[in-house]
Amino acid sequence: xxxxxxxxxxxxxxxxxxxxxxxxxxxxxxxxxxIEQGMDAVVPVGTTGESATLSHDEHRECIEVAVATCKGxxxxxxxxxxxxxxxxxxxxxxxxQAVGADGLLSVxxxxxxxxxxxxxxxxxxxxxxxxxxxxxxxxxxxxxxEITAETTIRLFDDIPNIxxxxxATGSLQNAIELLSQRSDIVVVSGDDAIDFPMxxxxxxxxxxxxxxxxxxxxSRLVHAxxxxxxxxxxxxxxxxxxxxxxxxxxxxxxxxxxxxxxAGLLDTLEYRxxxxxxxxxxxxxxxKTLIQYKVIK
Numbered sequence: 666x667x668x669x670x671x672x673x674x675x676x677x678x679x680x681x682x683x684x685x686x687x688x689x690x691x692x693x694x695x696x697x698x699x700i701e702q703g704m705d706a707v708v709p710v711g712t713t714g715e716s717a718t719l720s721h722d723e724h725r726e727c728i729e730v731a732v733a734t735c736k737g738x739x740x741x742x743x744x745x746x747x748x749x750x751x752x753x754x755x756x757x758x759x760x761x762q763a764v765g766a767d768g769l770l771s772v773x774x775x776x777x778x779x780x781x782x783x784x785x786x787x788x789x790x791x792x793x794x795x796x797x798x799x800x801x802x803x804x805x806x807x808x809x810x811e812i813t814a815e816t817t818i819r820l821f822d823d824i825p826n827i828x829x830x831x832x833a834t835g836s837l838q839n840a841i842e843l844l845s846q847r848s849d850i851v852v853v854s855g856d857d858a859i860d861f862p863m864x865x866x867x868x869x870x871x872x873x874x875x876x877x878x879x880x881x882x883x884s885r886l887v888h889a890x891x892x893x894x895x896x897x898x899x900x901x902x903x904x905x906x907x908x909x910x911x912x913x914x915x916x917x918x919x920x921x922x923x924x925x926x927x928a929g930l931l932d933t934l935e936y937r938x939x940x941x942x943x944x945x946x947x948x949x950x951x952x953k954t955l956i957q958y959k960v961i962k
Contacts, residue, residue, distance in 0.1 A: 666827060667779060668796075668797070668798050668828070669716065669767070669798065670828055670829075670851060671705075671706055671741050671767060671798055671800075671829075671870075672702075672703050672705070672829075672851055672853070672869040672870040673706065673767050673869075673887055673888075673891070674703070674705045674706075674870065674871060674873070674876065674880075674883055674884040674886070674887035674888065675704065675705060675706040675707065675743065675853070675870055675871060675872045675873065675875040675876075676704050676706075676707050676708060676853055676880060676883075677708050677711045677712070677713035677714070677872050677873060677874050677876075677877070677921065678692075678696065678699075678707050678708060678709050678710075678711070678713065678714050678731070678877065679695075679713055679714060679715075679716050679877050679918050679921060679922050679925065679949055680692065680709075680710065680714040680716075680727060681695065681718070681720065681922075681931055681932065681933075681935075682857045682935035682936070682937065683913055683932070683933050684933075684935075685877055685896050685935070686748040687719070687723050687726065687727065688726075688932075688933075689726060689730050690818065691734075691932065692727065692730055692731075693734050694808070695877070695930070696709075696730070696731055696734040696735065697796070698839065698930075698962070699740065699876070699880050700734075700735065700738050700740045702881040702884060702961065703811045703880065703881060703884035703885065703888070704769075704876060704880050704883070704884050704920060705732055705739075705740060705741065705742060705884070705887075706740060706742065706743050706767070706789055706869070706919060707735065707740060707741075707742055707743070707744060708742075708743045708744075708770055709727045709728055709730075709731040709742065709744055709745060710724050710727045710728060710744065710745035710944050711745035711747070711770055711772070711802070711872070712745070712747070712772055712801075712802075712804070712807060712917075713728065713812060713874050713877075713908065713917055713918045713921070714745060714918075715918065715936070715937050715940065716745050716747065716770050718938070718940070719937070719942055720938035721753070721756075721757070722902075724745075725760050725764075726746045726758075726759070727837075728742070728760070728764060728766060729760050729764050729855075731744070731766075732764050732765040733745075734896070736765070738888060739742055741767040741768065741772050742765075742766045742767050742768075743766070743767060743768040743769065743798075743800065743872075744757075744758075744761035744766040744769055744770070745769075745770055745771075745790065746758040746761055746769045746770065746771045746843055747756075747771045747772035747773075747774075747802065748754060748774070748775075749774040749775050749776055750775050751774075751786075751787050751791065753791050754787075754791045754793070755794045758771070758791050758794055758795050759793075759794055759795060761795075761797075762795045762796065762797050764884050766797065766817045767797065768797050768798035768799065768800060769791075769792075769795065769797070769798070769799050769800065770793055770800045770802050770827035770831060770872070771788065771799065771800070771801065771802055771806060771879065772802040772804060772807075772882030773801075773802065773804065773805070773808045773810050773811070773812060774787060774808065775807070775808040775809060775810075776808075776809065778809050778810050779810060779934075781812075781813055781815070781816045783810055784816055784922065785816055785819060785820060786800060786802055788820050788824070788827065789823070789824055789913070790818070792826055792827050793824060793826045796826060796829050796877060797824070798826055799824070799826045799827045799828065799829075799831070800828070800830060800831055800851075800853065800890075801817060801820065801829070801830040801831065801854075802830070802831045802833070803817070803830055803832050803833060803834060803839070804831075804833040804834070804855060805834060805887075806833075806834075807833075811834070812830070814839060814842045814843050814846070814849060817830050817843060817850075818846055818847055818850070820846060821850050821894065828850070828851055829850065829851035829852070829853055829869075829937060830843065830850070830851075830852055830853065831852075831853045831855040831872050832853065832854065832855055832856075832863075832868075833853075833855030834856075834861070835856050837859065837863065839953060840852045840854075840863055840866060840867070840868055841866055841867075844866070844867045844868075851869045851870070851928070852867070852868045852869065853868060853871060853872055853908055854868050854870070854871045854872070854873055856869075857871075857874055857875045857883075857905070857909040857912070857913075858906065858909045858910065858913075860883075860886060860887075860902060861872065861886065861890070861898055861899055861901075861902035861937055864886075864887065864890040864898070865895065865898075866888065870887065871883065873910060874912060874913075874917055874918065875905060875908060875909055875921070876924060877921050877930075878907070878908070878912075878921065878924050878930070878960060879908070879924055879958060881961055881962065882904075882905060883901070883905075885897075886898050886901040886902060886905075887918075887930065889901065890894060891915070907954050907957060908924075908954055908955075908957070908958060911947075911950050911951060912924065912925075914950060915943050915944070915947055916940065916949055918936075918940075919938040919941075919942070919943050919947075920943060921953060922934060922936065922949060923942070923947070923948060923951055924951050924955060925942045925947075927951055927952060927955055928955060928960040928962075929960075929962065930960070930962065935938065936943065
């Protein structure tokens with residue numbers, strides 16, 4: 666299959682709310698900021714985008730706004746198309762392709778804990794329903810199920826448009842195991858704290874939470890590695906360590922949205938239940954940490 670391989674610096678977009686509704690105007694402005702500060706792709710309505718609590722209409726609207734905002738630019742849109750019901754994920758994937766998304770990211774089904782065969786059939790059904798590039802998303806800490814390297818390779822070998830996996834296990838092991846067996850599979854880092862070692866080990870990109878706040882630094886980190894400037898990339902990684910750590914002191918995306926609010930990037934600090942505002946202690950940690958960084962608006 667002849668398709669564009671999407672790699673590089675990618676942002677797992679948050680979803681802004683205002684008075685309980687998705688703030689699409691703010692969403693557009695946040696995406697424009699990503700474009701201006703050098704990111705290669707945005708990922709609307711992934712798990713950082715609170716997709717599990719959005720209605721199907723809201724989910725579709727977010728994808729549509731992202732596609733419209735990025736149209737005519739060099740930045741790609743990898744739409745979130747995950748669900749614990751395969752038919753719902755298929756419906757989202759088809760809509761994303763129809764409105765012009767460049768690719769898809771699909772998180773493992775949560776709660777129902779399918780077998781590896783179940784995961785294979787789930788992803789096969791979604792990926793074969795569309796023609797655009799498709800990325801698996803392995804985050805067992807959030808979904809309760811892990812795609813094994815064996816299943817990932819089976820999907821990569823069998824389904825032409827499955828080209829990549831986002832690995833958010835917190836470990837380098839999965840990435841190295843996959844790359845040791847399939848040099849042409851695209852492995853993407855899904856853990857901000859280990860982006861640099863993942864990239865240095867052969868991964869081809871990142872999908873970053875921290876990039877919502879500092880896209881200029883996260884894009885530069887990736888591009889420095891691509892240019893062979895490993896010392897520069899390592900320095901950025903080390904400089905971001907404090908922020909990367911505090912942004913995951915409570916369940917994502919609670920801290921990142923609070924940090925963006927404190928930095929003046931969000932007008933309101935709202936979440937969808939069951940997520941709630943961060944504790945006073947977390948807010949103090951965020952305030953103390955943000956002093957170390959210059960947030961370009």
